[in-house]
Amino acid sequence: MLPTPPPTPDGDDARAPGSTASSGAPADRPPQVECRGLTKRLPSGARTLTVLDGVDLSIRAGELVAVLGPSGSGKSTLLGLLAGLDRPTTGTVRIDGRPIEGLGEDELALLRRRRIGFVFQSFQLLGNLTARENVLVPLELIGFEEARARADEVLAEVGLAERGHHYPSQLSGGEQQRVALARAFAPRPELLLADEPTGNLDPATGNRVLELLLGMRERHGTTLVLVTHDPEIAARAERQVHLFGGRLERDTGAAPAAAASRGA
Numbered sequence: 001m002l003p004t005p006p007p008t009p010d011g012d013d014a015r016a017p018g019s020t021a022s023s024g025a026p027a028d029r030p031p032q033v034e035c036r037g038l039t040k041r042l043p044s045g046a047r048t049l050t051v052l053d054g055v056d057l058s059i060r061a062g063e064l065v066a067v068l069g070p071s072g073s074g075k076s077t078l079l080g081l082l083a084g085l086d087r088p089t090t091g092t093v094r095i096d097g098r099p100i101e102g103l104g105e106d107e108l109a110l111l112r113r114r115r116i117g118f119v120f121q122s123f124q125l126l127g128n129l130t131a132r133e134n135v136l137v138p139l140e141l142i143g144f145e146e147a148r149a150r151a152d153e154v155l156a157e158v159g160l161a162e163r164g165h166h167y168p169s170q171l172s173g174g175e176q177q178r179v180a181l182a183r184a185f186a187p188r189p190e191l192l193l194a195d196e197p198t199g200n201l202d203p204a205t206g207n208r209v210l211e212l213l214l215g216m217r218e219r220h221g222t223t224l225v226l227v228t229h230d231p232e233i234a235a236r237a238e239r240q241v242h243l244f245g246g247r248l249e250r251d252t253g254a255a256p257a258a259a260a261s262r263g264a
């Protein structure tokens, strides 16, 4: 008895029927996420700091990609750009072939709320809302059908069915991150971006959260970009991308032939 996702008024965000396990996407379909020449520069006193420097990356629907790199290498900046939370200095981000820099703030907000889930290192729950409300309110904001049933379903999926009435301050770090996972997966996003989701947790708790995240991602067929500086976590991904000083130094899963044949 799963609620169906809400119809999309503009009709341009058609999902594959059945929606899950789309890693065998046909070759003529554009990558789900594609960035080209992505650069982010920030003023730093009298100088300019180059945080990202010409990053090219294509991610296919259903892929699990780990983004590795030392602190300060630009991982969080890259994720923020992929989610449209931040704008690049130069370069483009396309989601399903559509450049997001052309979208207005409202369109971007809708894209993020409906189709892109985000999990942060610091949980980012709203402290004045209960666990259940943290999951439910964003669903209601997008007019998700059967939002209450969906919120309860996904809270149960993260093992917190009995804790929905608790406020974040009454929950442990691991529990808070499980609420954040429920919130991220609730609208059935096609793409999930996770920025060091276990970085604030002790190793045992972090492992349980990671298993939960990977299991949910597998069941839902969600594309996952997982930022980590932990090689053991990165080894769980089929593809690793290494950032160093804002440059993409290594990509174990790039598809140069496909990228070239599209003729940039």
Ligand SMILES: Nc1ncnc2c1ncn2[C@@H]1O[C@H](COP(=O)(O)OP(=O)(O)O)[C@@H](O)[C@H]1O
Pocket: 042, 049, 051, 069, 070, 071, 072, 073, 074, 075, 076, 077, 078
């Ligand atoms: N808003 C900002 N203002 C100034 N410097 C920033 C800002 N955001 C990021 N940086 C700098 O950009 C670099 C990359 O940051 P970040 O993307 O957070 O790296 P990572 O997530 O890999 O640790 C760091 O040197 C950081 O200090």
Ligand SMILES: [Mg+2]
Pocket: 075, 076, 077, 195
């Ligand atoms: Mg970071």
